[in-house]
Amino acid sequence: MRAEKKLLTSEYVGRLNASPFFIVIGYQGLKVAHMTELRKRLMQAGAEVHVVKNTVFNVAAKEAGIGDLNGSLAGQMAVITGQKDISAAAKALKNFAAEFEKLKVKFGYMGSQRLEEKSIIALADLPSLDVLRGKIFGLLNAPATKLVTLINTPATQLAQVIKAKVEKGA
Numbered sequence: 034m035r036a037e038k039k040l041l042t043s044e045y046v047g048r049l050n051a052s053p054f055f056i057v058i059g060y061q062g063l064k065v066a067h068m069t070e071l072r073k074r075l076m077q078a079g080a081e082v083h084v085v086k087n088t089v090f091n092v093a094a095k096e097a098g099i100g101d102l103n104g105s106l107a108g109q110m111a112v113i114t115g116q117k118d119i120s121a122a123a124k125a126l127k128n129f130a131a132e133f134e135k136l137k138v139k140f141g142y143m144g145s146q147r148l149e150e151k152s153i154i155a156l157a158d159l160p161s162l163d164v165l166r167g168k169i170f171g172l173l174n175a176p177a178t179k180l181v182t183l184i185n186t187p188a189t190q191l192a193q194v195i196k197a198k199v200e201k202g203a
Contacts, residue, residue, distance in 0.1 A: 038089055045085060045093035045112075052114035056122065056141035056153060060084070061109045063135050068111075071129050071136070080115030080122035099142060110139065119143050123157035 049055060060068065068082075075082055085093075087106040115122050119141075130136045141148040148156070160168075 038092075041085075041089050042093045042096065045083075045090060046096045048083070048112075048114050049093060049097040049099065052116065054115065054119040054122070054141060054143045056113040056119075056126065056148075057090075057106070057139045058082070058111050058113065058126065059108055059137040059139055060111050061135065061137075063133060067133050067135075071125075074125040074129055075113060075115070075122060078115070078121035078125040079117030080113050080125070082111050082113045084109075084111045099145070113141075118162040119153075120156045120159045121161055123153050124161075127154055127157035 063071075072082055087110060090110070090112060091106055113122055113126070126136070126138060130138065138150045138153050140150065141153050159165075
């Protein structure tokens, strides 16, 4: 392997190891302006897209411990990686693909689990990680709020009775 390819391969191995997920897309037929728009949307979602040669990415995937992707890599492809949750990147991809039909989601990996196009689209429909955390916090907080209300109710009623007696007697 030439030195340039080794350098590119090591760069992609680093990207794959640093990201909890990656998504492979086909971008054939997209114009440069469209790819620029996709990059902007993915950046807002905490992800980035890189065009990569199939052979280089296949070697990088093997070195990163993902396995052999030879049968899955065909045509012009790009790889999306990110540091945040996969659902934000999948949502940006789904919205972009709805506007520009030429973008095709091929497959992806989350950790060591392979995700097909349907799974990635399903992840796009999930709420973001922050929204899910808020819902869980709300569910955990509700019983505590009810408990405090129940504990305070007798004391509040007793205080109202004493206040009424004081006002009546005064």
